[in-house]
Each structure stands twice: as C-alpha cells, then as structure tokens.
Amino acid sequence: MSLLTETETVKAPELTVSDQPDVYVRRATGLVRAFSWTDMLVLNAFGTNLGIVLALTVLSGASLFPGSNMSLSVLLGMVLCLFNGLTYGLMAAAMPRSGGEFVWLSYTIHPLVGFATNWGLVIVFCFAYGMYAGMTANFGFAATFASLGTIMNLPWMVSLGTLVATPNWVFGLGTLFILISIVIFVVGPKAVRTFLWVTFVPAMLGTIASLAVFLSTSHEAFVSTFNNAMQPYTNSANSYQFILNAAKGAGANFPAMAIMPTLMALPLGYWAFVGFANSAYVGGEVKTPGRSQPLAIIGTLLLSGIIYAVMFWKFYDVVGWDFTNAVAYLYFSAPNLYTLPSPPVLNFFVGLVTANPYVNILIGVSFILWIFMLVGLGPLVPSRCMFTWSFTRIMPEALAKVDKRGSPWVTVIVSGIVAEIFLYLFTFTAMLNLVNYTIIWAIIFFIGGISAILLPYTKKALFDASPGIVKKKIGGIPLLVIAGIINEALFGFTIIFSIINPAFSGPSGASAYEMIGTIFISGIVIYIISHFARKRQGIDLTLVWKEVPPE
Amino acid sequence: MGDTKLFYATDIHGSERTFIKFLNAGKFYGANVLLMGGDITGKMIVPIRDQGDGTHKSRLLGTEYILRTEPEIQEMEKNIRFNGYYPFRVSEREKQELDTNPQRVDELFSKLMIEATERWLRVAEERLKSTGIKCYITPGNDDRLELDRAFQASDFVVNPEGRVVQIDENHEMISSGYVNMTPWKAPRDTSEEELQKKIDALTSEVKNMPNCIFNFHVPPYDSGLDAAPKLDSNMRPVIGPSGVMMASAGSTSVRKAIEVHQPLLGLHGHIHESSGFKRIGRTLCLNPGSEYSEGVLRGAVVTLSKDKVKSYILTRG
Numbered sequence: 073m074s075l076l077t078e079t080e081t082v083k084a085p086e087l088t089v090s091d092q093p094d095v096y097v098r099r100a101t102g103l104v105r106a107f108s109w110t111d112m113l114v115l116n117a118f119g120t121n122l123g124i125v126l127a128l129t130v131l132s133g134a135s136l137f138p139g140s141n142m143s144l145s146v147l148l149g150m151v152l153c154l155f156n157g158l159t160y161g162l163m164a165a166a167m168p169r170s171g172g173e174f175v176w177l178s179y180t181i182h183p184l185v186g187f188a189t190n191w192g193l194v195i196v197f198c199f200a201y202g203m204y205a206g207m208t209a210n211f212g213f214a215a216t217f218a219s220l221g222t223i224m225n226l227p228w229m230v231s232l233g234t235l236v237a238t239p240n241w242v243f244g245l246g247t248l249f250i251l252i253s254i255v256i257f258v259v260g261p262k263a264v265r266t267f268l269w270v271t272f273v274p275a276m277l278g279t280i281a282s283l284a285v286f287l288s289t290s291h292e293a294f295v296s297t298f299n300n301a302m303q304p305y306t307n308s309a310n311s312y313q314f315i316l317n318a319a320k321g322a323g324a325n326f327p328a329m330a331i332m333p334t335l336m337a338l339p340l341g342y343w344a345f346v347g348f349a350n351s352a353y354v355g356g357e358v359k360t361p362g363r364s365q366p367l368a369i370i371g372t373l374l375l376s377g378i379i380y381a382v383m384f385w386k387f388y389d390v391v392g393w394d395f396t397n398a399v400a401y402l403y404f405s406a407p408n409l410y411t412l413p414s415p416p417v418l419n420f421f422v423g424l425v426t427a428n429p430y431v432n433i434l435i436g437v438s439f440i441l442w443i444f445m446l447v448g449l450g451p452l453v454p455s456r457c458m459f460t461w462s463f464t465r466i467m468p469e470a471l472a473k474v475d476k477r478g479s480p481w482v483t484v485i486v487s488g489i490v491a492e493i494f495l496y497l498f499t500f501t502a503m504l505n506l507v508n509y510t511i512i513w514a515i516i517f518f519i520g521g522i523s524a525i526l527l528p529y530t531k532k533a534l535f536d537a538s539p540g541i542v543k544k545k546i547g548g549i550p551l552l553v554i555a556g557i558i559n560e561a562l563f564g565f566t567i568i569f570s571i572i573n574p575a576f577s578g579p580s581g582a583s584a585y586e587m588i589g590t591i592f593i594s595g596i597v598i599y600i601i602s603h604f605a606r607k608r609q610g611i612d613l614t615l616v617w618k619e620v621p622p623e
Numbered sequence: 624m625g626d627t628k629l630f631y632a633t634d635i636h637g638s639e640r641t642f643i644k645f646l647n648a649g650k651f652y653g654a655n656v657l658l659m660g661g662d663i664t665g666k667m668i669v670p671i672r673d674q675g676d677g678t679h680k681s682r683l684l685g686t687e688y689i690l691r692t693e694p695e696i697q698e699m700e701k702n703i704r705f706n707g708y709y710p711f712r713v714s715e716r717e718k719q720e721l722d723t724n725p726q727r728v729d730e731l732f733s734k735l736m737i738e739a740t741e742r743w744l745r746v747a748e749e750r751l752k753s754t755g756i757k758c759y760i761t762p763g764n765d766d767r768l769e770l771d772r773a774f775q776a777s778d779f780v781v782n783p784e785g786r787v788v789q790i791d792e793n794h795e796m797i798s799s800g801y802v803n804m805t806p807w808k809a810p811r812d813t814s815e816e817e818l819q820k821k822i823d824a825l826t827s828e829v830k831n832m833p834n835c836i837f838n839f840h841v842p843p844y845d846s847g848l849d850a851a852p853k854l855d856s857n858m859r860p861v862i863g864p865s866g867v868m869m870a871s872a873g874s875t876s877v878r879k880a881i882e883v884h885q886p887l888l889g890l891h892g893h894i895h896e897s898s899g900f901k902r903i904g905r906t907l908c909l910n911p912g913s914e915y916s917e918g919v920l921r922g923a924v925v926t927l928s929k930d931k932v933k934s935y936i937l938t939r940g
Contacts, residue, residue, distance in 0.1 A: 094682040095708075096668040096721065096728050099807055167917055179939065265868060463899050465936055474847040474901060533640065533918045537706055540686055610926065610934050620644040620651045620920055620940035 116348050116372035123279045123442030125344045125380065127418045128211075130387045133337045134400035139327035140337035143384035148334070149341025150377045152562055154370075156517055157348060158555040159524045161369055166527065166538040166552070173516065174460055176523035178617045180530050184599050187466055189519045191595030194454045196512055198487060199504065201253075201450030202494030204443055205246035210237040211415050212443045213245070216436030218414030219423030222301050223432050230413045237415075243499045249447045250488050250495065257451045257484040258475075267448050271441045278438020281431050282422045283379075286386055289425050294390045297425045305411045312395065315412075319398035322406040326394040339510045339566070344380055348372040391421055450491055455483040464616050466602045506587045508579045511570050515592070518563040524556030533622060626933060627791045630654035632922040633840070633892025634763065634913035637665020637736075638707035642743055644920040644940055649756040651940065652924045656790050657756060660892040661763020661800040661840040662913075663743075664736040664770065667708045668728070671699060672718055679712070707915055709735040733769055740773040748779040757790065759783050763840045763892065764802040764811040783838065785821070787828045793929050794887070795835050797825040802841035802893055803874040806854060811840075819876040826884055834930055835886040837906075842873040842891035843881050846901045848910035849873030851894050881906050888925065888932055898937060907932050914939070 133142040163176055178186030214237040221229030235241055256263050295312045302311035348369065388396060399416040402409050414420040419439040426432045459480060462472035473482045497503045528535040528550045544551040603613050630648045635641040649657050671681040679690040681699055690696045703710040711731065721728050751758050759781045762770050774782035781788065783798040790796050799821055801811045829835050842848035851872040852860040861868045872894060881889055881903045889908035898912025898921060911921040920940040926933040
C-alpha cells in the first residue's frame with residue numbers, strides 16, 4: 073500500500089476512473105485521495121516550531137549579531153529556504169519513499185558519503201535533544217514561573233523560577249524530561265501521537281494569545297507595566313531605564329540597525345523555517361504535475377515569514393530597540409548584572425503586559441510545551457536514522473529491535489543515553505560551546521545538495537520517471553540542478569564565510585574545527601569498520617545501492 | 624549441496640523496468656532462486672489517442688506528448704510500460720466510449736493485464752531457462768484471479784500460490800497472495816478467518832517446518848513491516864503533528880502462524896513504505912518495500928545454508 077497523489081472519482085464499485093481524461097485508474101490497494109495544498113500547508117505548519125522561534129529569535133539575534141534586524145533577517149532567510157527547500161522538496165518528490173540525505177547520497181555517490189553525513193545529522197539531533205531537555209527547565213519553567221509569580225504576586229513562584237534555572241536542577245529536570253520522552257516512545261506510536269496532540273493544541277493556543285496581546289500593546293504601556301512589575305528586582309522606580317543604564321555600564325553599545333549584522337544573522341533567519349517543506353515527503357506512486365506541493369511549500373514560507381517579520385518588528389516597536397539590545401547583552405554577556413527574574417524571552421514580556429492570569433498561564437504553559445515538544449520528539453529522527461543504518465546492515469540487527477507495540481525501544485534508549493551525555497555537557501561544561509552548528513548544518517545541506525545536481529545525470533531513468541515539476545527545465549537545465557547549484561552556492565558561501573568571519577557562525581578556531589572534523593570522520597571510520605566486518609560475514613554493503621541493469 | 628541464494632522482490636505493479644531488473648537480479652546478485660511476492664499488475668491505463676490527422680497524443684507523468692511516427696509511438700508505449708502503466712492505442716470514438724462505460728474499462732484492464740503477464744513470462748523463460756536459475760512468481764491481492772490462467776500457460780515460471788514447493792533439497796516454501804481485507808476490496812482480499820484457513824491448509828502439508836519459508840504477501844500484524852498511512856472515511860491520509868499518521872495493516876492470521884510454527888523465514892510485501900526486517904521468535908521476517916514507480920527494484924538477497932539463514936541484505940537495485 074502506498075499513497076497515490078491522483079485525484080480520482082469512484083464511478084463503480086470495482087473501478088476508479090481518474091478525473092484526468094487522459095488516464096484510467098482501477099480501484100487497487102493503496103489508491104487514496106490526494107492531499108490538497110491546504111492539507112499540506114497544515115502538515116508544514118506542524119513542522120515549524122512557531123512558539124520557540126517567536127520566543128527566542130529576537131533576543132538571540134541581538135546577542136549574537138548586535139545591530140541585526142531579525143524582522144528583515146527572516147525575510148532574507150526565506151530566500152535561503154526557497155532554494156534549500158526546493159532542492160530537498162524536488163528530491164523528495166523524485167524519490168518519495170526514500171527521504172533523506174542518507175539514501176540520496178548513498179544512491180547517487182557512495183554509501184560512505186551517505187552514512188558519514190547522516191551520522192553528523194544524528195549527532196546534531198541528539199545534541200539538540202539533550203539541550204532542549206535542559207532548556208525546558210532553564211528557559212521554559214524558569215521564565216514561566218518568574219512571569220506568573222510576578223504577575224500574580226507570588227514570590228515563592230518567582231523563587232522557584234530562579235531555582236529551576238540552577239545547574240543541578242537543570243540537569244535533574246532535563247534527565248526527567250529525557251526519561252519521559254523515552255517512556256512515550258517505548259509505550260508506542262499511539263502514545264507519541266497522543267503526546268503530540270496534547271502538547272500541540274495548547275501550545276498553539278498560547279502562541280495565538282501571545283500574538284494577540286503583543287499586537288495590541290503600545291511601547292508606552294509596556295514601559296509602564298515593566299517599571300511597575302520589575303521594581304523589586306531592580307530597586308528602581310524606572311526599571312526600564314535601569315536596564316539600559318546597567319547594560320551601558322557593562323560596556324554595551326546599542327548599534328543602530330545595519331545591513332551587515334542582519335546578513336550575518338541569516339542562519340537564525342533560516343532556521344526559523346526548518347520543517348516548512350515536510351509535505352515534500354508525502355509522495356505518491358502515481359505522479360502528477362500538480363501545483364499542490366509548490367503552493368504548500370511556498371505558502372508555508374510566506375505565511376510563517378510574514379508572521380515572524382510582523383511579530384519581530386512589533387517586538388522592536390513595543391520593547392524598544394535599545395532595550396532589546398540591552399537586555400540581551402546583560403543576559404548573555406554580563407549575567408551577573410542581569411537581575412530580572414526570568415530569561416528575556418518574548419513570553420516573559422508578553423506575560424508582564426497581560427493582566428489576566430488565565431491568559432498568562434496559557435502563554436506560560438504554551439512556551440514550556442513548545443520546548444518540551446522538541447524533547448518529546450527527541451528520539452524521532454535519530455531513531456529513524458539508526459533503523460536505516462541497521463536495515464542497510466551498517467549497524468547490528470539488534471539496533472532495529474521493535475517490541476510488540478511497535479516501539480523501536482533499542483534506538484530510543486540509545487538516543488536517550490546520547491542525549492543525556494549531551495545534557496550533562498550542556499549543563500556542567502563549556503565543551504559544547506565548541507560545537508559550531510551553523511557550519512555542521514551547512515556541511516550537511518551542502519553535501520546533500522550534491523545528490524540533487526547529480527541525480528538527473530547518474531540516475532537518468534529515475535529522473536525521467538519523476539513528476540513534471542522535478543523534470544521542469546529552465547534554459548535546458550533541470551530545475552532540480554539549478555536549485556541544487558544555488559543551494560551549493562549559498563551553503564558553500566555560509567561555510568567559507570563562517571571560517572573567514574567567526575562572528576558569523578559561532579565557535580571557531582582549531583578546537584571548533586577539530587570538533588566538526590571528529591563528528592564526520594568518526595562516521596567515515598565506523599562505515600569502514602562495518603564494511604570489512606560485514607565482508608567477513610559474506611555481506612557486501614555496497615550491494616544495497618547498486619542498480620541492477622534494466623535492459 | 625551448497626548454499627541457496629534467493630532474491631526476493633515484490634509489488635512491482637506493472638513496472639516493466641523493475642521486472643526486467645528482477646530477471647537480471649539472478650546474475651547480478653549471484654542468486655539461483657528468484658521469487659516475486661505478488662502485486663505484479665499495473666493500476667493505470669494510459670491511452671495513446673489517435674488524433675485523426677496522422678498524429679497521436681498521450682500524457683505521461685504530467686507531460687503531454689504529440690507523437691508523429693510509429694517509432695515515436697512505440698517509444699512512448701515502452702516508456703508507459705516502464706513506469707508500470709498499460710499503454711493502449713485508441714481512437715477518439717473508442718476513447719469516448721471508455722469514458723462513459725466503466726465496465727468496458729474494467730474489461731480492458733483484465734485484457735491488458737493478462738497480455739502483459741503472458742509477455743513477461745515469455746521473456747522470463749527466454750532469459751532464464753538456460754541459466755539454471757529457478758523463478759517463482761506469486762500473484763498478490765491486487766492481481767485479479769483470471770491472471771492465474773497466464774501462469775498455467777507457462778512451463779518455466781512457477782506460480783507457487785496455495786501449495787508447498789521445494790525450492791532446494793532442504794527448504795520447502797508455502798505461498799499466499801491473499802491478504803486480510805483492505806479498504807479497496809482488492810481481488811484477493813479476504814477475511815482473517817478465511818486467510819487463517821488457507822494458511823492452516825498449507826502448514827499442514829509442510830514436512831520440515833523449521834526449514835520452511837512462508838511467502839505470504841501480507842506481513843504479520845504489528846511487526847513494523849506493516850505500517851501504512853492511516854486513512855479517514857474519505858480515503859484520505861490523516862495528518863498529525865509528526866506528518867502522515869501510520870497504522871498497522873498487517874494480518875493477525877499471518878502473525879499467529881509465524882508465532883506458532885516458527886518457520887525459518889517469512890517473506891512479505893504489500894506495504895510499500897514499510898521496508899525492513901523483524902524477528903518473531905526464531906523467524907526472520909523481511910519486507911523489502913517497493914519503489915516501482917521510481918523504477919527502483921527493492922529486494923532482499925538471502926543466503927540459506929542447510930538449516931539457517933546464513934546472511935541477508937535488503938537492496939535498492
């Protein structure tokens with residue numbers, strides 16, 4: 073059984089006649105109704121973590137790239153996404169049941185390249201899994217307790233917010249959240265689905281409430297509320313000015329909005345959209361040139377881009393440009409001078425201006441859930457990748473064990489253990505400060521893009537059997553190749569610019585590059601060891617990907 | 624006797640490209656037994672319309688083609704077959720008749736399926752007869768019952784449906800293309816009770832169960848080899864926060880038979896997107912999945928020694 077992206081009309085019990093007058097489709101297993109572009113828009117919207125992006129992006133931009141205008145940066149990020157999303161979307165449309173770089177690269181280049189790239193991806197995902205577990209405590213709970221405690225005048229709750237942000241609590245709660253995510257996945261797919269719905273619905277409602285509150289708040293109202301609410305923490309009747317002065321005193325200068333830092337913040341602007349092309353993975357066995365996919369992908373991009381741009385612009389307008397830079401500087405660069413009871417995230421500020429405690433609770437819970445959702449889904453991608461490694465015999469068969477409920481318990485536990493190690497490093501050491509995610513992701517996307525450029529020439533039959541949109545040519549060159557080349561140019565530029573200008577991407581220097589090298593080279597070494605071990609068992613790993621002659 | 628190397632593929636749904644690959648797989652992987660697990664017939668007819676002005680028109684994969692010469696038409700027919708569809712030359716008048724008469728289209732499907740299968744069986748014999756490679760092809764739930772007649776006409780390719788066949792001196796194989804009911808009510812869909820009876824009848828004839836191969840089109844229920852998109856009442860996949868929601872669509876009868884009899888190997892298909900392997904007790908169950916519409920031949924190369932599975936690997940040839 074599989075999906076069929078063909079619109080059909082049932083005309084007789086045993087027969088299905090296509091709406092398209094040029095073909096006849098019989099009633100057969102797996103023929104299902106096509107997704108509309110609005111269905112796919114919803115699917116893509118699920119993929120983007122709206123709440124976290126809205127909560128963290130402006131402050132992260134102000135801290136990492138002073139002078140950056142995140143409202144503009146996300147719009148530029150849409151351009152990056154367009155070509156990367158187009159490349160991945162077209163590849164997924166060409167091979168709808170073989171999603172992911174591992175398969176594409178193994179099929180078009182060599183399984184060694186596919187595995188090493190996928191290995192890097194899993195390491196990054198496991199790190200994110202561990203990091204989000206910690207962030208649920210020190211961002212999610214801390215900000216929510218502080219905000220609610222302040223608004224509802226509950227000092228014990230404010231103190232609790234401060235307490236849960238301390239390292240031991242972050243590690244303890246993070247470990248608990250990782251355990252919960254493991255239990256959810258081990259219980260089985262139904263539990264995962266229930267978890268997603270139970271977290272997604274209130275999270276989304278809280279985000280909508282945040283948007284509504286923020287859009288109806290003026291700068292003057294925010295300053296007034298902030299001054300009243302934060303007096304106990306600043307010991308100043310004008311807390312707003314106190315923060316500005318404290319940052320200036322600590323050495324911050326408040327740069328005007330500028331193009332260069334806005335460009336440098338592009339990685340943040342780009343990551344805001346990750347997940348927007350999920351619908352491309354919902355392929356079908358009978359392919360039509362329908363415009364649903366491009367409409368859904370571009371529609372999601374535009375919709376989320378507009379929401380982000382408006383909200384970030386409104387953030388600067390309500391909170392104030394200088395104040396945004398000041399609070400980010402204090403929190404990230406001079407934490408000993410940061411006296412506010414919560415990290416300076418959007419929901420904290422929204423919470424302050426919300427008089428209604430119920431709305432405030434909803435907004436707080438929403439923020440916790442957005443982060444916790446990422447922890448709960450932590451095992452998903454690493455687990456799927458490890459399954460593929462096992463199915464292609466690179467890793468032992470035991471890795472793909474599934475219990476009676478269909479739970480991949482081995483891969484889930486392995487993912488959880490790796491995440492726990494990363495949580496420890498995140499909480500108690502500075503080791504993970506050496507991980508340059510921008511470069512690692514750029515390398516993964518750059519290598520992944522090579523398969524798009526090669527596919528039409530090395531796997532011509534597969535390319536010829538692809539949907540019309542994949543084969544579409546501009547100036548005689550397949551759109552897939554053009555998208556791939558632009559993808560390579562953008563990510564090649566990102567890698568080079570990151571190395572030349574360390575501020576662009578984060579950690580740099582010998583240790584940071586050794587870390588990147590270790591991640592990918594360890595993948596290469598594992599593949600080579602597996603190759604020879606399997607050979608001794610009479611299994612040729614390269615056979616998995618070799619095409620049988622079709623003539 | 625040495626090891627038996629078996630190549631198993633399934634669910635090629637009329638794709639001539641993957642069928643030719645299947646025939647070539649014996650030599651390519653060094654297999655001496657080829658086994659096709661069912662669902663070999665296509666799902667779509669692509670008319671090649673005579674325009675009445677010396678040209679023909681057809682649409683394939685979203686692109687419209689105007690064909691001006693006989694070689695162009697033949698090339699088009701080849702492309703259509705390669706993608707798993709049935710080409711059919713038709714006049715405008717015949718096309719209009721087909722458009723308004725579903726029964727006529729249904730009959731046309733049967734005719735084209737049987738013709739294509741007979742042609743495939745002839746090609747299989749031509750290519751394999753002198754190689755010493757055995758070839759077994761089982762119909763699947765999507766293959767109409769009248770297709771069995773095409774197999775009866777072949778004295779080389781064996782249809783092992785509903786009986787015990789000895790694939791080498793150590794291993795018996797029992798086969799069934801019947802599956803538990805699907806929402807599509809395909810020709811070989813049946814109730815779990817009926818499927819259980821068919822399986823019981825087969826297992827009662829097996830002499831050496833620990834060495835037996837269960838070639839059952841439908842995978843065992845809740846095995847991870849049977850996760851298919853969950854559908855709503857309008858036959859539309861259900862979307863959840865993590866994408867398309869999946870549900871087990873395998874057979875409880877097959878699962879029970881494997882748990883009770885513990886054969887050496889279970890070979891399954893039916894659920895294209897659930898490729899993988901699963902051990903149920905001592906039984907290794909495989910579903911290579913299907914990517915026929917991309918022209919990719921998903922398969923499994925399994926090496927059988929006297930009383931065990933010596934090695935196996937899933938392929939994307």
